[in-house]
Amino acid sequence: MSLLHTIETGLRSLLGHRLRSVLTTLGILFGVAAVIATVGIGQASSDSVTARITSLGTNLLTISAGSTVTSGVFGGAGSATTLSMADVAGLQDRQSAPDIVAVAPVSQGRLSLVSASSNWSTTVSGSTEGWLVTNTRTINSGTFINANDVATRAQVIVLGSTTAANLGAGVGDIVMVRQIPFQVIGVLAASGGQGFGNPDDLGVVPITTAQDELFGGSGSVQRILLSATSASTIGSAYLEANQILLQTHHIQDPSQADFTITTQTQVLSTAQAVTQTLTILLASVAAISLLVGGIGVMNIMLVSVTERTSEIGLRKALGATPVDLFRQFVIEAAMLTAVGGLLGVGTGLAVGYVVPRAANIAVTITPLPVLVAVGVAVAVGLVFGVYPALRAARLAPIEALRAQ
């Protein structure tokens, strides 16, 4: 029997049971759409995490207080206040740290800023002039905090572009933080982020002012950011910083270090591993729904073979070979899944179009997962169609004819 006729016969049989065919197709449709949408969301979140981390520059090293693992007990980075301005001074020594170009201590917290016209809650960091270089940021208007501001505990603040816009404040205006007036001396250039964790929504004040006026006068430093002279000197910058801190902290055994230094590459690979795991997890759940859809196809094909037993017998009597019947049923199953797969791609793409506009979730759809999902859908149809088709092919013509 020609392929064209096989397809025509298959279509007629599928259209003969319209509701059933539609429901079976839906199972595949949702499976494929779910795979495409979840992989798209995972891809997008991975992209944005990567973009955000690389925008900080690959030369960045971060020192946090506390070691990640202390004598087998997980301490948690930053859980001990072991970093101080003395460490910062040590790291700024060009003699012992020739590969470190900038140093910026950071103490931050979420605070409410009040301007003449509105108020806005944001992350305020206490830091030094090194902040700008280590964060690879630039000033749009005004100036950044300088050494003098830090030395004199100046009540000045630099705002991110989003924060400035939300407060309706510009250079020269006064912003109240904890009832203390801060003069806006600069506004940062926008870095183009948006949504949760927006890098343009922040305020920076001199670290000395922050320690004394905003964060309870503890004199602590949560993190120290370092910039290596270039991407190729990160390794030596790391060793230099480690050596200096071991000395200033009077630690002989490096394994007992009470601080942790992370490079941007480490942060990036950890973040990518996390988002990748998440994507795989989501895609697996979606793939299971595709599998369930495939089982639905098999179920319907088995019902179809049973219902059409006498038709199969008749076709055999009229000269259909086992191969003819096998092909007939496999093609029917493949048609169900191919249609489901294509509509699933449409639905998946529609989800990828609608979701970023309706909710603040980015979706990145690449051709590979789409092709894989359709391929898997058709493969599912073939695999789950094989058993029912074999049943049809093996039916003895006399038994099949007897069935009424």
Next chain:
Amino acid sequence: METDDLIRLESITKIYGTGDAMVAALRDFSLTVASGESLAVMGPSGSGKSTLMNILGCLDTPSSGRYWFAGQDVSRLNETELAHVRNRRIGFVFQQFQLLSKLSAWRNVELPLLYRSVGDRRRLALQALEQVGLSDRINHRPGQLSGGQQQRVAIARALVTDPGLILADEPTGNLDTASSRDVLAVLRELNEQGRTIIIITHDPEVAPVAKRTVHVRDGQLVDQVAA
């Protein structure tokens, strides 16, 4: 073996089941049918008529013995080879018509042609329908036809491949007297055109259509009566 023998059964035995449930539906059954003959096979229910028809029609293979069909030993062919023999050389007429209810008359007649490579299937199907007098019903579905008309569509389907043998198992079993007469007339006409016809029946009214009648009892040939 004589060349004009279309069918030659040599000591055919067909056994169903195993152990206690073993039934010998045909025992040491031998029969020869010449090309162009018309034969009626008669016998009571359970005597083995349908088993005989299945073997003659290459729908089933004997447990032992040989079946020569048109000079070829078909008793040991595999399923695919048997399918080719059925498709090219045998036309079936069943008691229950066995038409596909979703297809029109001509689409039903066309069916056997789908399993071989012929162009012009529609023309051949219409020709076959004309032979059974149903040219005005080609687009009707089986549900829109009377029993007699349905059986004539089935005969057209048996004819369309121009087979050497037409096998009819109780072709009038589901028909009223008038329709039966129509159907038998068509079968007789086909035989007169030179086709070999075997009609299986338990109805004494049907048997006279054939020139020769054989009787089957308990899976064995009883006697051969020339009509």
